[in-house]
Amino acid sequence: MTQELGLIELIVGASALVQVVMLILVLASLSSWFLIIQRVMLMRRADDELLVFEEQFWSGIDLAQLYREGNQAVTEGQLPTGVESLFRAGFKEFSRLSQQSDMDADAILEGSRRAMRVALMRETDRIEQHLPFLASVGSTSPYIGLLGTVWGIMHSFRGLANATQATLATVAPGISEALIATAMGLFAAIPAVLAYNRLAARSDVLLNRYETFLDEFSGILQRQTYALKANQSQRR
Amino acid sequence: MSADRLLFAGLPAALTLLLHGGLILILVVRGSGANEVVAAAPAIQPIQATLVQAETLKPRPKTTAPTPKPKPKPEPKPNQPAPAPTPAIESEPEPTEVTQPAPAAPEWDAEQLAALTREELETLVDADIMTTGAGEPSLRDVVAATIQAAVINRWTRPPSARNGMVAVLAIQLVPTGEVVGVGVLQSSGDTAFDRSAMTAVKRAGRFPEVAKLDDPAFEANFRRFQLIFKPEDLRY
Numbered sequence: 001m002t003q004e005l006g007l008i009e010l011i012v013g014a015s016a017l018v019q020v021v022m023l024i025l026v027l028a029s030l031s032s033w034f035l036i037i038q039r040v041m042l043m044r045r046a047d048d049e050l051l052v053f054e055e056q057f058w059s060g061i062d063l064a065q066l067y068r069e070g071n072q073a074v075t076e077g078q079l080p081t082g083v084e085s086l087f088r089a090g091f092k093e094f095s096r097l098s099q100q101s102d103m104d105a106d107a108i109l110e111g112s113r114r115a116m117r118v119a120l121m122r123e124t125d126r127i128e129q130h131l132p133f134l135a136s137v138g139s140t141s142p143y144i145g146l147l148g149t150v151w152g153i154m155h156s157f158r159g160l161a162n163a164t165q166a167t168l169a170t171v172a173p174g175i176s177e178a179l180i181a182t183a184m185g186l187f188a189a190i191p192a193v194l195a196y197n198r199l200a201a202r203s204d205v206l207l208n209r210y211e212t213f214l215d216e217f218s219g220i221l222q223r224q225t226y227a228l229k230a231n232q233s234q235r236r
Numbered sequence: 237m238s239a240d241r242l243l244f245a246g247l248p249a250a251l252t253l254l255l256h257g258g259l260i261l262i263l264v265v266r267g268s269g270a271n272e273v274v275a276a277a278p279a280i281q282p283i284q285a286t287l288v289q290a291e292t293l294k295p296r297p298k299t300t301a302p303t304p305k306p307k308p309k310p311e312p313k314p315n316q317p318a319p320a321p322t323p324a325i326e327s328e329p330e331p332t333e334v335t336q337p338a339p340a341a342p343e344w345d346a347e348q349l350a351a352l353t354r355e356e357l358e359t360l361v362d363a364d365i366m367t368t369g370a371g372e373p374s375l376r377d378v379v380a381a382t383i384q385a386a387v388i389n390r391w392t393r394p395p396s397a398r399n400g401m402v403a404v405l406a407i408q409l410v411p412t413g414e415v416v417g418v419g420v421l422q423s424s425g426d427t428a429f430d431r432s433a434m435t436a437v438k439r440a441g442r443f444p445e446v447a448k449l450d451d452p453a454f455e456a457n458f459r460r461f462q463l464i465f466k467p468e469d470l471r472y
Contacts, residue, residue: 007263030252037248 010177015155021148021181025141029188032137035130036195043202046127049082050209057087063220067091082123083213089119090214094221098228105225112221116214123210127203131196138193145185152178376457379445386443387463391436394428397467401426403433405463411454413446421462433465 011022056066070080070088080088093115097108156174403424408417418437420430446458 026256030256033252033255034248037251038244041244041248 007180010173010180013173014177014180015152018148018152018155018178018181021144021151022184025145025148025181025184025188028137028141028144028192029184032134032188032192032195035134036191036199039130039134039195039199043127043199043206046082046206049084050206050213053083053087054213063091064095067095081126083210085123086116086119086210086214087217090116090217090221094225098225101232105222105229108225109218109222113214113218116217120207120210120214124207127206128200131199131203134192134196134199138189138196141185141188141192142182143185145182145188148181148185149178152181375449376453379443379449379458382445383440383443384463386440387436390439391465392432393467394426394432396426396428397432398426399467401429401465401467403430403465405433405437405465406460407437407463408460409443409446409454409458411447411449411451413443415441415443424465429465429467433463437463 011019014022067088070084074080074088079085090112094108094112097103097111153175156171156178159174160171401424402422403420404422406417406419406421407415410416415437418434420434423430446454449458
């Protein structure tokens with residue numbers, strides 16, 4: 001048999017539903033790879049930012065000055081991300097509340113903690129965005145590929161029923177073309193599953209570190225609040 | 237910010253496209269390479285269970301070859317009821333015909349293939365008869381072809397069969413077409429192969445077309461003749 005059975009001929013010769021399945025799988029693979037690369041880049045940047053900021057934060061710098069440095073970036077149009085947004089939300093709320101003399105220490109602390117929680121939620125959303133998409137590509141694309149394969153094999157066997165001579169050569173191209181769908185499904189699914197697991201673990205680690213920072217920072221704020229209130233009551 | 241967005245959308249997109257494009261390219265190139273291998277595989281030849289008339293070989297009947305089970309029964313038996321009087325070509329699934337796509341033919345469906353093979357068989361027989369140069373070529377031609385087809389249909393090659401094996405069977409008929417003796421005239425060296433050839437002839441059991449021949453023609457051609465079995469359509 002000298003007939004050429006290239007990949008392209010097989011795909012072009014496939015039935016319409018199999019082609020639709022293949023198209024869906026190609027799109028799924030493309031978008032999942034896009035997201036994988038983007039998420040990994042984002043994750044890496046968030047890690048770097050966290051390291052840099054923590055170094056700056058624990059270097060003994062005045063917190064008001066750190067806040068002002070951030071202000072400059074914000075006025076340039078760069079919104080704070082990661083742990084810096086936590087810091088800015090908490091510090092802003094703290095300074096705003098401590099201006100009001102009738103607030104007691106617990107209320108100030110509670111307010112700034114709440115502001116930081118909100119910022120943490122926003123960060124969580126940002127980091128875990130699109131991860132469910134990877135999970136669903138990983139779990140459904142093998143099934144979609146399987147559907148294409150089963151359909152293609154059904155098709156080629158139905159064609160076989162009309163022929164009186166059952167040769168391997170009459171079914172083989174159909175089955176081969178149908179199996180491409182499964183291969184594509186697996187090709188889309190495997191990296192998506194791997195990346196989902198990896199990214200989920202990494203984002204957990206990152207969010208844990210954010211939470212740790214939140215607790216540490218509220219410890220500092222608590223100390224400052226009580227010092228502030230003690231000063232105010234002495235002055236009175 | 238806009239540069240950032242460009243980085244987080246453009247780079248993953250570019251990498252994704254690069255990855256998929258490269259993969260498809262590799263698959264296509266590799267696929268065409270594999271095709272060449274398939275094309276270079278040995279062209280499958282039609283089966284050659286050639287019918288040879290025994291008239292030239294009559295002087296030295298069965299003594300020349302190692303015959304495990306010669307069964308010499310030269311006396312024609314009276315009419316035996318035929319166990320399976322189904323001599324026609326379409327009686328059984330035909331493993332020999334379906335596995336032989338003729339080389340250099342681009343596209344076949346199974347029926348064309350079968351028709352072609354049948355044609356080939358007939359031309360083969362024709363050629364044989366021309367070389368032996370016997371009398372009435374038409375009737376003899378038909379009878380020889382039917383015998384050949386009936387035997388081929390019932391022949392199951394054992395897994396030990398290899399290309400290049402040749403087994404010559406001596407077959408004895410009575411004028412009704414009954415097979416009264418089958419012996420191995422020249423062994424292929426593989427007893428399983430010899431036995432499979434003998435089983436094929438015994439399963440055919442009776443060739444009713446022989447009864448149509450008149451006596452001299454029968455005596456000259458089919459009282460005792462040889463069948464050469466070559467498993468040429470095997471791939472290994």
